[in-house]
Amino acid sequence: MPVSTAAGLLVATVREVSARAPAVVAAAARELAGITLGLHFGDGSHALLRAEHSRLFAVAERAPHPDVEVYFDDRALHLLFDFDRRPVDQLAEGSLDVRGERPQVLAVWRTFQLLSQRASGLRSVQLLWRAYREQRADLWSLPPAAPPAAAVPPWGRTAWRALEYLDHRHPEDLDGEGAFGGTIISRARSLWDGGRSEAWWTGGALKDSDLLETMNACRARTRQEIARMIPDREPRAELYHLMREYPSREGKGLRPTLTMAACAAFGGPTEAAVRTAAAIELFHNGFLVHDDISDESTHRRSLPTLHEAHGVGLAVNTGDALNLMAIDGILSNLPTLGLARTLALIHEVMHMCRETVEGQAIELGWIRRYEVPARDEDYFRMSTKKTGWYTCISPCRMGAVCAGVTSPEILDRFNEVFRLIGIAFQIQDDVLNLIGEESLYGKERLGDLLEGKRTIMMIHLFRTASPALRSEMEKLIRKPRAEKSPEDAERIFEAMQETGSIEYAIRLADQLAHEGVRRFEQDLDFIPESAAKGVLRQIANYVTTRAL
C-alpha cells in the first residue's frame, strides 16, 4: 500500500531494507548505536529511529527525548534516495536542519550515508520512493526527473558522452532480472572518455543484493527442479505425491540461495548449481520426515507432519525415497559438471550426511538418557553436526564445487564462518519456537519443549536453576511426549523466563552471529566482491538482524 507521509515512507523504507539487505541494516545500526534520532518532516509528520543490537527500529511518532533531531523538508528528504535527481540541484536554503552533539550528528549522517548510498540501490526501495514521489507530485515544482528516452539533451546531440547517453536513454533500469545482480540498480560507468581508460573487467562490482528477492528466486528455481526430478508415475498417492508435496511446503530457501550464491561468487553460472541445490533440499526434506518421527512432532511448516497425516510406515518410506532421489540428483550432474566436480560433490554429500546423522545420534542419545549437557560447547557441537553442516556449511561448499573449486583449503574457508552463523541461526529458531508467532514459525508453539529438545535455553536452565527447580524440571523432561501436557511445556517455559535463559540465548546468538560476520570478512576476503558475494554477506548478517 502506498505511503502518504514522509514518516510513513521512512518506516516503510527501514522495514524494506531490514527484510532485504541485512548487511546494510547491520552496518547502519552499528553507526547509530545508542542514539535516539528524532525526525521531523515538512508535511508535519514525525518519526523515531533507533538501533538495537544489529537491528533498526523506526516508528512514525515524535521521539520524546531524542539525542539528535533532524528536519527535512520534502525536497531534502528525497535527496536521500532519489536516483533521478542530483542533490546539488535540489538543496534549498532552510530545507534541512540538524541539532545535536557533534559526534552524534556525525554518526547520524554516517547512518544516512549507508542507507542512502547502499540501500537506495535496491530496486524495491526505488520503487517505494518512486510511488511516493508520484503520489506527492504536488510538492514538486520541478519538471519530471526522467526525460523521455532519446530526447535531445540541453547541451545538444553532437555533444553526447557515452556516460550521459546511457543515463539519459535508460535513466533507471528498474526492470532487472536474474537472482544475482538483478535486484540492485547499478550506475553506468565510463570505460573511455577520450583520455582515461578503465578496464571493463575491473570495478563495477556490486557489493549488495536484495536478499528477499534473491531467496525467492532461488527457492522457486529449486522447486521447479525438484518437480522435474521426482517421477510422475505410480505409486502416486503413497509415494510420489508425498515426495512432491513435502518439499513444496513454504520454507525460507536458505540452502538453495547459499548453494547458488557460492557458485556464482566463484564465477560459475547459477544454473550449474541448481541440480545440487535441489538435491540438498531433498536431503533436507528426507531428514525432516525422519526427524519428525524421532521427535514425535505434530506440525511442520504449519501443516501436520507426514507421519501424522499418512502414518509412520509411509513417512519412513517417503523419507528414504527423498534421500535416494537426492543422491540421484547429485549423480545427474555428471554430464553437465563433469566427473571431477561430480565426484567432489559426492564426497561433500557423504560428509554432510555423516555429520547430520552423528548430530542426530548425539541429541537422541541425550534424550534417551534424560541427559541435559552442562556446557554450551556440547550444544554447539551437536547443533553444528545435526543442522549446521547441511543448512549452511555444505550448501556453500557444494556451490563452490559446482563452480569448479575443489581445493580443500579453499572449501574449508567456509567452515568456521558458517559454523558460527549456523549455530546462531539454530538458537534463534529455537527461541522463535518459544516466543515467535506459530503462523510465522510454522511449528506448534512450545513444540520443542514437548519434544524435550536440548536447546541452549534448556541447557542454561539446568545449569542455573536452583536444586529444587532443577529437580522439578528433570521430572518434566523425563515424561514421554505423549504424557506431557501443554501445561508442562508452559511450566518449563516459565522456568526459562525466571532464569533468564531466553535472554541468554538471544544474547549468545547475537555474539555468535557477530563473530560469524567478522569471520566472513576475514576468512572469505579472497573472494572478489560481486552481487553473489553480497548475497552470502546478507545471509551472514540476516542472523544478526532477524526479528525475534
Next chain:
Amino acid sequence: MPAALELPATQSPAAPRLGPQGPFPSAPLSDLLERRWLHYAFLTRDGEFGMVANAAWLGAGSSNRQRPFSTCILLVHRRNCGWAASQFNARASEPLWSCFRQPYGLYEPRPLLLRAASGDPGVELMLARTSRPCTNQCAAFAGDHFFRWQSEPGILAQGHWTFRGRTWTDQQAVGYHERVRGRWGWPELGGWVFGFANDTAATTQPAPAHALVFTLIQPDSPPGAATGSVMVWRSGRLVRHFPRRRVSVAVRGLLDRNRVAQVPGLANLLGVAPMAPVPSRLAVCAAMGGDFVALDFACESAARIVIPNETGLAPFSVHEVIGPAEVEGRISGRDFHFATRGIVEFAGGARAG
C-alpha cells in the same frame, strides 16, 4: 586431415603473391608472440542466427616447431537457443576468404566454409564484399608490443548454417571481417571492447545504408596507451573516422552468468578460472564538429572463448556478445538512425594472473 588448420597458400614461399601487400608483406611469423588472425562475424537478416569464427596463427618462436601454430574456432548462435561451438580445431576451406589477402572485387561471391571437426556447428557461405576495408587501429604498447587491426563491414553472406543437428539453407546474412597482425602478449595487451553494427533494413542497394565499427584497446602501459576509434560507412564508403579523443564508451549492469556460455568445451573440462561478468548494456558515442554517432547496445547472450595465454597462467577471454543495437547520428549534415542486431566483444583477463 590434420586437426589444426593448414597454412593458407599465401604463406607458402612458392605461392604467388596476390593482392595489396600492405606494411606487413609475407613476413614469416618467427617470434613466439608474433601472431595474426582472420575474424568473421555474421548475423542473419531475420536475426535468428549469428556466427563468429576466428582463424589464428602464432609464431614458431624458439621451439622446435618449424611452422607457426594455427587454430580455428567456430561459434554459431541461435536466438533463444544459445551457442554451439567447435574446439580450436575447426576445419576451413582453403584459401580462407579475406579481402586483405586476395584481390576480391566488390559484389563477387566467393566461398567460405567452416565447420567443427564433428561437422556441427558449421557454415557454408558465399561471401560478397560491398564496402571498402580500412585500418581502424595501429597500436604500439608495452615496449615492443604492437598490432594493426583492419576492418571491413557490410559483407553479404548467403548459405547454409548447421546448428545442433539441423541445417538451415539459403540464409541471408550481413557481417564483418577483420585481419589483425602484430606481436603481443595477452597480459600486455590488457583487453579490448570492439563491435560492429550493419543497417540491414535497406534492400535497394547491396551495401548497408550505414555501418559502424568501433574499437577500444586497453593496454596498461605506457600511460595513455589506451586508444579507441569509431568509423562509419555509408553505402559501402567510409565517410567518417572519429579518433580517440572524440570517442567515449560507457557500460552499465552485469549480464547474468547463465547467459554466458564457456567455449570451447575443453575449457569446461579443464576448469579454467572464472572471468568478471560482462556488462549488460554498452553505449559508444563519438562527436567531431557537426558530426556525431551514438551506439546503444543491449547484451543478450554471450560466449566466452577461453584462449590459452603463452606467457602466464590466467587465460585470455574473448566474450562474443550478441544483442539488439540502435545507432543514431549525423554525418555531413545528414541524419541517420537504424535498429539492428550487433556483435560486441569484451576481451581481457590475462592480466589477473
